[in-house]
Amino acid sequence: MLPIFNPDLRVIGTIVNSSQANSVFGAERIEELAGEFGISVESAGVTGLSDLPLAAEGLISKGAEAIVVPGGYTVSIGMSAIVDIATENGIAVFSPVSQHVYRGATVGAGFYSLYREGVIAARMLIGHLNGDVDLSRTGINLTPGFTVALNLDSAAEAGVEISDELLAMADWTITDGASTEGGTPDLPEIGVELPEMSLDERREADLAFLADIYCTDEKIAEQKRQLETQWND
Secondary structure, eight states: OHHHHOTTOOEEEEEEOTTOHHHHHHHHHHHHHHHHTTOEEEEEEOSSGGGHHHHHHHHHHTTOSEEEOOSSHHHHHTHHHHHHHHHHTTOEEEEEEGGGGGGTOSEEEEEOOHHHHHHHHHHHHHHHHTTOOOGGGBOOOOOOOOEEEEEHHHHHHHTOOOOHHHHHHOSEEEETTEESSOOOSSSOOSOOSOOOOOHHHHHHHHHHHHHHTBOOHHHHHHHHHHHHHHHHO
16 A cells, blocks of 8 residues: 555654564554565654653654554554654654554554454354354364545645545545435445345354355365465475
């Protein structure tokens, strides 16, 4: 997303809380992927919400042309503090969580649908408690849900230009405080309800889901071969 946003981008900043594993991992991935595009990364460490404004200011003083936050509780809850500093200095804020555009992030590009993940977790937990799941035979469930969202209000306030190419990639945008998807800051996801069905139908659907992620000996062997091939490559 960064080269599409600005092909001439050379320095970005990121904020990491070393006590949060997802924050550390996200910051490492940001630096790794930015390097592939020849983009340098300045990093600022924080321990809590009160550190965020100073961290953002420090990144900008080091030449950051955009701020890209990793996952993590601190940056998620304190997004508005980061956005305030970025806006004052005319730069964009990128997040790997699409819903963060409701908290002011300019671009949210990444995972979406926490509700759907909650339904999946519930299915697996209930299946485990009922004895329907053999954890040693349960594969990793890969959930589609990459979404690009833009807060055009934040972009305009910061004086940041959104290209037509980036705008065309957006699944939904926020303009004049309203989302084209229909979400709100209090309820940023839509479709957060289960379909109407009887208890027996729901039970059947849950068991079908669990059966789909069951790993046979053949599937396990195939996955091992794939891993070995990737490792050798």
